[in-house]
Amino acid sequence: MATQEIGIPLDLNQGVFNNTVFKDGKLQLVELGKDDSNTPIYVPEGYWISEPIRIADKVALFKYVAKTISGTGNYNIYTQSSPDSYAWTEWEQVDASTGTITTPVGYFARVKILISPTNSNVTLTIDGFDVVDKYDNAYVNSSDGVLEIKQSYRDRMTKLGNDGLLTRSIPKSFFKKIDKLLFVE
Structure with missing residues (x-):
């Protein structure tokens, strides 16, 4: 007895795309961007649902899903069937x-492919603070290639008398804590 394989092609250009795209002949997740080493970063999950497929006289032969997978993501394939393309079984x-299909046999079928990327650590540099003094202001310093809050402030003080006593009013809202005061001439 000879075995015959009946193929029912899926058009990946058509259907419902949720965080997925058909690109370069492949169904893949939407790319959010690239990390510092130019590796793509993808959405956490996406799916594609086919248009209703008319199985018609091939109903008894619709038992398996053949797949060609490339890449490193995770995927699950689901099917559902319908006698009239309006009332559908559960996925x-x-x-x-x-590749065995467990969905009850129907005159129409749909395929759903759920895709998620493999988790990996990425490095994203938001700002390398390469531009000297980019963020310099009264409270922030970026002159040394790092962003830091200024901890030392210079201010004019009034000298009282000849004994070296200096005075200056500092509003309470300026500081939560004063560690020390230095006299610099």
Whole structure:
């Protein structure tokens, strides 16, 4: 007895795309950007749902899903069926190892592919503070290639008498804590 494989092609250009795109002949997650080493960063999860597929006289032969996978993401394939393309069964996951469909047989079918990327650590530099004095102001310093809050402030004080006593009023709202006062001439 000869075995015959019946193929029902899926058009990945058509259907419902949620955080997925059909690009370069592949269904893939939407790219959010690139990290510092130019590695793509993807959305956490996405799916694609096919248009209703008319199985018609091939109903008894619609038992398996064949797949070609490339890349490092995780995926799950689901199917559902319908006798009239209006009332659909619940989504049933396709057996990942054999491709066997567990959805009840119907005149129409739909395929859903759920994709998630593999988790990996990425490095994103928001600002390298490479531009000297980019953020310099009365309270912030960026002159040494790092961003830091200024801790030392210079201010004019009034000299009282000949005994070296200096005075200056400092509003309470300026400081939460004063560690020390230095006299600099």
